[in-house]
Amino acid sequence: MKIVGLTYDLKTDYQFKEGDPEDANAEFDHPSTIDVIADAIEANGFRVEKIGNAGNLLERLGSLRVDIVFNISEGLSGRNRESQVPAILEMAGIPFVGADALTLGLTLDKVMAKKIFIADKIPTPKFFEVSSKEQLSSINHHKFPLIVKPRFEGSSKGLSESSRVQNKEELCQQVEYIINSYKQPALVEEFISGQEFTVAIVGNDEPEVMPVVQIKIDGKLKLNDKFYTFARITSDRLEYICPAKIPAELKKTLNELALKTYRAVECLDFGRVDFRVDQDGRPYVLEINPLPSLSTEDVFKLVAENVGITYEDIIGKILNCALNRYNLN
Ligand SMILES: Nc1ncnc2c1ncn2[C@@H]1O[C@H](COP(=O)(O)OP(=O)(O)OP(=O)(O)O)[C@@H](O)[C@H]1O
Ligand SMILES: [Mg+2]
Known part of the structure; x- marks a missing residue:
């Protein structure tokens, strides 16, 4: 049975410092999310070895016996924080799921990512x-x-x-x-008034674009001035509609742009592209997340169920994409 290491940052690992904003630990996961992902990996016939954050990984690097690492670590600080675990794994020659350090660093920095979008003619807000x-x-x-x-x-x-x-x-x-x-x-x-969408992708050579998800805020799809805020994430004023009920033409445009963005920054195994579409129907890529949340409250479970597979299946699919890349299947 293959052993899958799991790297992650827990909300409880973050020590608040004086002057920190209240959302300083927002990117990190709840211990229950890690358990859900670990269970999903095991449901696919693997054994999970929980490793923890970059510091824990460094401590255990010499004695680690895993076939591959499923990395969802966001890193604690700095603009290269998401790249830290992948860089250590690359250095140690340990295969891992998801994008590498370069892609994660490039996309966490939204200014750098936008420069790539512009070079590749991917529409993004000025x-x-x-x-x-x-x-x-x-x-x-x-x-x-x-x-x-x-x-x-x-x-x-x-x-x-x-x-x-x-x-x-x-x-x-x-x-x-x-x-x-x-x-x-x-x-x-x-500021792009209008509507908001997010598109999840799974795969490498022929990535699978999952059904478009539309964001509804305060019961409205025409968002105008409304947008996603830190406070809304934890409120019930936000809903995901899947599949988005949009014209076939807009769906095609969003699918193509999501794929183009995924390829432009060289995502691996999975990712998610966030869009706003203005009142004239023009789409804009806000950002690409090569390490999107896999929490069951987020969109991956939703899109999986929409195409008739389970949460466990989509986690297995992502893991298998990585195993295939390393010829480990
Ligand atoms: N140019 C824009 N016009 C309108 N709304 C925007 C714009 N940029 C960001 N937003 C709103 O702010 C939200 C968060 O922005 P963005 O996706 O860039 O940041 P993020 O914090 O990395 O997102 P995530 O929560 O997906 O990790 C968007 O989902 C959208 O609602
Ligand atoms: Mg976003």
């Missing part, structure tokens, strides 16, 4: 970056609304109702908040 308060005085942007996000975070960290700004004063306030609280540059994007 943006600029502000890395210091001093830079703010020279900004003469006249087109509002804008949205202000941290440059390298996920899980809607740093996003609240004040992230959508309508004028220069609000822009300055929010940029300052991001720089001070998240200790990183602010990414400022044009």
